[in-house]
Amino acid sequence: MENRYITNYLQIEIDSQNGCLVQTWTGYCTPEEFREGQQKSLDLFVENHCVHFVSDTTNACPLKKEDIDWVSRNITPKLRNAGMAVINIVLSSSAYTRLTLEMLEEVDRDINNIPMRFFGSLERALDSI
Template structure:
């Protein structure tokens, strides 16, 4: 499957799979603040530019986000990415329990607003599921 690298730095790598309309990010370490927001906004730009509608979040190395980032993601970014066509989200949960609790809130909140969400233990299974959607 063809993939285009969107971001590749010490915090995150993000790819786009054009034939399946999938964005895939892999956090390399705890990501928050402006780096977190820039990453999510880069994904939003891909949704708009290429009519993507699937996202794979590999957050194994992330932790709980600061309240400001949670609020921004839920009230600012999420409505914009939903309007851009986001339909399916595959999540690889953080390894740390505190990060898992944080992600479970996002999963619950976003699924209640119409996003189809599945949680996985590894990125390969998550990608397989997204490809089938």
């Protein structure tokens, strides 16, 4: 894995051999930072011809409904058009963040008809691809 983007709230890595982008969210980020991180993820996914997308939310904070709606309407359709067939999520230890992810799953399923798979660890998520 090669680090391609690092901030205090997000790290994006690319596994070129497996065509995989891995987001690792840490702590709180503002709505603007979240959207910037999602756009950067999309850009790197496309640039690197990825087909697998993993989002590690183990240490992420919950999101607002507006941010969930935004990513589902503005980023997920573009990821899907670029070749992503499923979103692999590493579940957070926070019950509040898990609720956020459940809302995201529902919205993405309704809007984009894209499945999500949930994992207890990054290793399991990567082993599934």
